[in-house]
Amino acid sequence: MPKGIPETVPDDGLTTRQRRTLPITAVHTGPGKGKSTAAFGMALRAWNQGWPVGVFQFVKSAKWKVGEENALRVLGASGEGGTVAWHKMGEGWSWVQRSTEAEVSSEEAAKEGWEQVKRDLAAETYRFYVLDEFTYPMHWGWVDVDEVVAVLKDRPGSQHVVITGRYAKEPLTELADLVTEMTKVKHPMDAGRKGQRGIEW
Amino acid sequence: MPKGIPETVPDDGLTTRQRRTLPITAVHTGPGKGKSTAAFGMALRAWNQGWPVGVFQFVKSAKWKVGEENALRVLGASGEGGTVAWHKMGEGWSWVQRSTEAEVSSEEAAKEGWEQVKRDLAAETYRFYVLDEFTYPMHWGWVDVDEVVAVLKDRPGSQHVVITGRYAKEPLTELADLVTEMTKVKHPMDAGRKGQRGIEW
Numbered sequence: 430m431p432k433g434i435p436e437t438v439p440d441d442g443l444t445t446r447q448r449r450t451l452p453i454t455a456v457h458t459g460p461g462k463g464k465s466t467a468a469f470g471m472a473l474r475a476w477n478q479g480w481p482v483g484v485f486q487f488v489k490s491a492k493w494k495v496g497e498e499n500a501l502r503v504l505g506a507s508g509e510g511g512t513v514a515w516h517k518m519g520e521g522w523s524w525v526q527r528s529t530e531a532e533v534s535s536e537e538a539a540k541e542g543w544e545q546v547k548r549d550l551a552a553e554t555y556r557f558y559v560l561d562e563f564t565y566p567m568h569w570g571w572v573d574v575d576e577v578v579a580v581l582k583d584r585p586g587s588q589h590v591v592i593t594g595r596y597a598k599e600p601l602t603e604l605a606d607l608v609t610e611m612t613k614v615k616h617p618m619d620a621g622r623k624g625q626r627g628i629e630w
Numbered sequence: 631m632p633k634g635i636p637e638t639v640p641d642d643g644l645t646t647r648q649r650r651t652l653p654i655t656a657v658h659t660g661p662g663k664g665k666s667t668a669a670f671g672m673a674l675r676a677w678n679q680g681w682p683v684g685v686f687q688f689v690k691s692a693k694w695k696v697g698e699e700n701a702l703r704v705l706g707a708s709g710e711g712g713t714v715a716w717h718k719m720g721e722g723w724s725w726v727q728r729s730t731e732a733e734v735s736s737e738e739a740a741k742e743g744w745e746q747v748k749r750d751l752a753a754e755t756y757r758f759y760v761l762d763e764f765t766y767p768m769h770w771g772w773v774d775v776d777e778v779v780a781v782l783k784d785r786p787g788s789q790h791v792v793i794t795g796r797y798a799k800e801p802l803t804e805l806a807d808l809v810t811e812m813t814k815v816k817h818p819m820d821a822g823r824k825g826q827r828g829i830e831w
Contacts, residue, residue, distance in 0.1 A: 453829050461810045463658065463668035470667030471829070474697030478828040496675030500705055507704050557828065589829060608815035609662045615809040627679040627758065628654050628672070628790060 453589045454581055454605045458564060458597035461611030468559045468591045469497040475557035475589065476501070476510040483555035484515045485542055487562045487594075489535060494561075496627070514555070518542050539566035543577070550584045557589045564594030567601065574598045654790045655782055655806045659765060659798035662812030669760045669792045670698040676758035676790065677702070677711040684756035685716045686743055688763045688795075695762070697828070715756070719743050740767035744778070751785045758790045765795030768802070775799045 455471070457464035472482050484501065486494065498515050505513025516522055518538050525533075525541055533541075543566070549555060566572040578600045581590060592601065602608045656672070658665035673683050685702065687695065699716050706714025717723055719739050726734075726742055734742075744767070750756060767773040779801045782791060793802065803809045 466671030467664035
């Protein structure tokens with residue numbers, strides 16, 4: 430891939446150096462494969478920079494990403510790059526203390542996740558965030574997209590945020606610097622093949 | 631992501647178990663971001679299965695993927711998952727012995743890379759291959775796509791192969807089980823922003 434030459438130079442009063450550390454908001458959307466996978470691939474670069482990486486999985490069952498999770502945990506603990514914190518909604522967020530009897534709805538859990546992301550952004554806890562499948566709570570109206578956009582817009586420092594999932598809403602793609610749509614051209618399940626160990630999870 | 635229910639059950643005489651270990655050929659193509667990144671994300675799952683991973687980078691300059699390379703090298707050396715071998719065309723393939731005077735063209739180097747991939751497939755050296763940017767040597771006519779298809783079709787065992795890059799030729803996408811097209815919806819360079827550390831490399 431050739432080094433990119435910007436087509437235009439923005440009239441924003443920033444130096445190239447300042448522009449290079451601007452926080453990036455990226456959205457991976459569309460019906461195809463690779464939305465989350467590419468986000469975790471990006472996390473490898475962030476880790477390599479020594480940046481603290483925070484992953485928030487906004488899904489009930491997280492078993493399909495156990496490969497990525499184990500890999501990033503091993504990297505985070507290796508002492509060679511940045512740290513990695515991996516938060517899963519599926520088993521209840523780790524920071525929420527709850528009696529074993531208490532049941533929480535997916536909607537409440539998604540809201541709790543977003544509240545924590547807000548706290549972490551305000552505190553600049555991480556330098557690189559993966560908000561995995563976070564488009565769905567917005568799509569279902571559980572988390573207000575306008576609030577998300579406002580919080581992301583005003584976040585302090587140079588914190589990069591990647592959001593994955595189908596049905597990304599327009600205010601979010603409007604805000605994002607980088608939007609990639611993954612299109613399914615062909616999938617083995619169409620031919621009756623089942624999910625495969627090492628490929629699907 | 632819900633667990634996939636196949637739409638059809640193939641009449642191939644295989645059990646579900648056999649079908650689960652069929653070798654997958656995947657192609658990530660299109661003009662958008664994330665083709666290679668998603669392939670390296672898939673490599674995390676393969677690593678987590680304890681599979682030997684082989685990466686072949688068919689590009690002259692490999693500096694943009696140093697994050698993924700470092701991460702996969704650390705994982706491969708961690709003793710917790712599979713091994714990782716990372717081969718780069720950029721500096722001359724490691725297995726090619728050459729006097730320092732000798733110059734080799736990109737075409738020749740690409741051909742050398744493909745010859746090694748063929749040897750490794752025949753020997754079942756790896757269980758998961760990333761042939762990064764391998765569409766280009768085919769696009770430029772340096773490596774014959776029909777030969778690639780024939781070799782992939784007849785490869786022994788259960789070796790998964792992911793090929794990335796634009797302009798994937800039809801015989802290849804025809805053969806592939808999984809084809810994803812990455813479409814650029816919006817890119818920061820369009821707005822005059824430059825490539826950023828930790829994001830682009």
